[in-house]
Amino acid sequence: MLIQFSFSNYKSFRDEAILDLSATKVSEHNNRVTECGGERILPVAAIYGANASGKSNVYRAFECMNSFVINSLYLADDPEKFASQRPVPFLFDKGSANKDTSFEVYFTIPEDPKEVTYNYGFSIGSEGVTEEWLNSKAKTARSYKTVFYRSDKDNELDLVGIPKEERKTIERSLRERVLLISSGAALNVSLCKKIKSWFLCNKFADFGNSLTNLVMSRTLPTDFVDSIEIQNDVVDYFNTFDESIVGFSVEKKAPDMYDVLAHHKIIGTDEIAKIPLEDESSGTLKMFSLYPELKGVLTSGGVYFIDELNARLHPLLVRNFILCFLNPEINKRHAQLIFTTHDTWQLSSELFRRDEIWFTDKDENGISTLFSLVDFVDADGDKIRKDENYAKNYMSGKYSAIPHLKKMM
Secondary structure, eight states, X not given: OEEEEEEESBTTBOSOEEEEOBOOSOOTTGGGOEEETTEEEOSEEEEEEOTTSSHHHHHHHHHHXXXXXXXXXXXXXXXXXXXXXXXXXXXXXXXXXXXXXEEEEEEEOTTOTTOOEEEEEEEEOSSSEEEEEEEEEOTTOSSOEEEEEEETTTTEEEOTTSOHHHHHHXXXXXXXXSOHHHHXXXXXXXXXHHHHXXXXXXXXXXXXXXXXXXXXXXXXXXXXXXXXXXXXXXXXXXXXXXXXXXXXXXXXXXXXXXXXXXXEEOTTSSOEEEEXXXXXXXXXHHHHHHHHHHHHHHHHTOEXXXXXXXXXXXXXXXXXXXXXXXOTTTOTTOOEXXXXXXXXXXXXXXXXXXXXXXXXXXXXXXXXXXXXXXXXXXXXXXBOOTTSOHXXXXXXXXXXXXXXXXXXX
């Protein structure tokens, strides 16, 4: 499970931003908190904020970190490709524009019997990886122990936590534009493979991007073409919000190309009308596109990060989706949902703890900040109570993080 994600000097975030999924001492909804590795971890984080305040950049920062862990090996011999994939720093002051971008996570591995907590991070500069570290902490330990530390600026390499027989292999494989975790995983170093596997379990969806919506709506669940059981699972999934679809059929058009037909009952008969899936409503298509990765992340126990979850979905559908992660009978492997949204209908103590609600705001210099409702202090110096109307307060500007509007005409 993700405990904490932090990053700095990335796009609109000049200074360090911390998204913390460790539970605070607030009293509401304690039944959903998972205890692992001596940590109390939350299943959900909802991020609100004005347009262009930095919400999507939190999403992109986590996606960027995942992408580098998974793909940095392929950037080794291609400086131009590395330059195109390099994280974009904060560009509105000269100092930051020339500094490194840093990412760091604290997390646990799903169903690890030892409940070890890992701390992994790295910094990326214009030429490559400038710093990388991995630390671990046993469940009963008070502090982290170094697994490895690398600083390309100081030519420092400490592999104290790597088995001796694997150290020389790692030393020989190190390259300027490749993360040690990535090259170590490729070399079958067991701990590196384990860390990379955690990143591989994380899923991303940007529903503010029309291309993403199109691609996802045409991506079929694994084995959907050949498995009636999988098709029936999708029907059951649809029945949680729309009982009009009673089945599916698949027609092959060309190699790896299929037409999916949704089955609807014809009123007053036992006959079926078959409608091309692409002709269904945009909301139905979006829920179909969510199914494969929802199923995958609930199975793997990963993190599902969604930008603009509310786009083209009724608020009740959004709530039903969120409840999948809050229900321990469904979310048996403690998967987590992090999402950005403008949907204030969900902004309620009935659904969220105060430490599950986050806001982004941007100042007059274009610098974004990220903060939690549980840490927010109002104009009178008081913290927010759980019985307050969060949505009303947010829309009135009590928490900032809303647009400052002027007349359009």
